[in-house]
Structures are given as structure tokens and as C-alpha cells.
Amino acid sequence: MLFGILVNEGPYQHQASDSAYLFAQAAIEEGHTIFRVFFYHDGVNNGTRLATPPQDDRHIPNRWSELAEKHNIDLVLCVAAAQRRGMVDPDEMKRNKKDADNIASKFRISGLGQLIEAGVQTDRLITFGD
């Protein structure tokens, strides 16, 4: 079955991102496919490659990147939410004349249409938030 996941909360602040990750992992183990994870609102903070959590803690952004790399999952940050919170990819860096980008591997920035598409194209869309 094809699943879409919506994450509305940032890492380390709320359980949503952990729940979403563990759900995605279990779904893959059960033979399902994750079509896309859409990060909205504070959820866009899951996509920073500059995070350096303590070594004995889980690395939430890297964990998403690794899962996406291994299972070909599309990780999308909402562009409007990303701009507000300073999440920048190379294109946005140029467009908004910033001096750096900070997006983690396998994440990309796009619009809300990607969330709608995830709802249309998948069998189930499940939301994790506060």
C-alpha cells in the first residue's frame, strides 16, 4: 500500500517527528511504500543538516535522510513555512540572496501542492502533529 505522511512539528520539541519516523519504518518493514513525507509548519525544522544533537541522542534530520536514501522517499519541506524559519536550499539561497543553505540530504523545498498530491496519489495520508 502507498502511504503519505504529514509532519507538523519540529524535532526534539514534540513527539510527532519520532512517531512519524517510527510509523514510516514499521510501514516499510511491513512491505508498504512511503511515497512522500511532507513537513509543514515547525515540521520544516526536521530538514536542517546543521543539527548536532548529543552523540547518545537520536539524530532526527540524519535519520530521515538515511531512511529516504534507503527507501527512495520524497522528503518535502513546505516553502512558505521554510522561508519563515530560515530553512534554505541552494535555489532558495540564490533566490532570496542568502549567504548559505542548510537543507539536509534527500530533503527538498516545494509547495503545498506536494501535500495535496500526496493525498491524491497515496492510499492513506496520516498526520503527526501537536
Added chain:
Amino acid sequence: MLHTVNKSPFEKNSLETCLRLIEDNSTLLLIEDAVYGALKNTNIEEKILNAQTNIKLYVLGPDLKARGLDKNSLITNIEIIDYKGFVKLVAENEKIQNWL
């Protein structure tokens, strides 16, 4: 239809609202802080017991364990499932309502 609730009923009223609106033969899964709603001897226990005549109730085991709780603390007939069980419920139910 599958409903998930993620807030403690002692913090927010989303579980009570869900119980009021949920249709018969639906499935309700308590995750994150909502697992506190599955405890026995609380002021929401009666509402849970009433709901159980019409709906099937599940609680996410890892979230229960993370809060130092186990099946001995729970109202009877609430099934404890893991993330694989969560995935199964999502696959079985065509529609999902995530109460946030």
C-alpha cells in the same frame, strides 16, 4: 474508520470530542500522551467504558512503556499494539482522522 488521538484527556479535550463524535464500529487508537486516557480509575474512565460498547479501542504499546505504564494500569479490553499494529490499522481503515 480509524481515529488517532495524541493528547492526554487531562490536558486537552480532543479525546472527549472524539468519543462524542466517533461513529459506531469505528476504531480508536491512543498514541503519545493520549495513552493516559486508557488508565483505569480516572474521571474519563466511564466515557471510555461507554464507548467500548460501540468502538474498538487500541493503545500504542511503545508510548505506554515510555511513560512507565503497562497493561496492569489499563481499563480492560483495550488492546496494546506496536508500530506494526498501528500500520495494520491504517491499512485496514480506508479513512483516518488524526485528532491533533
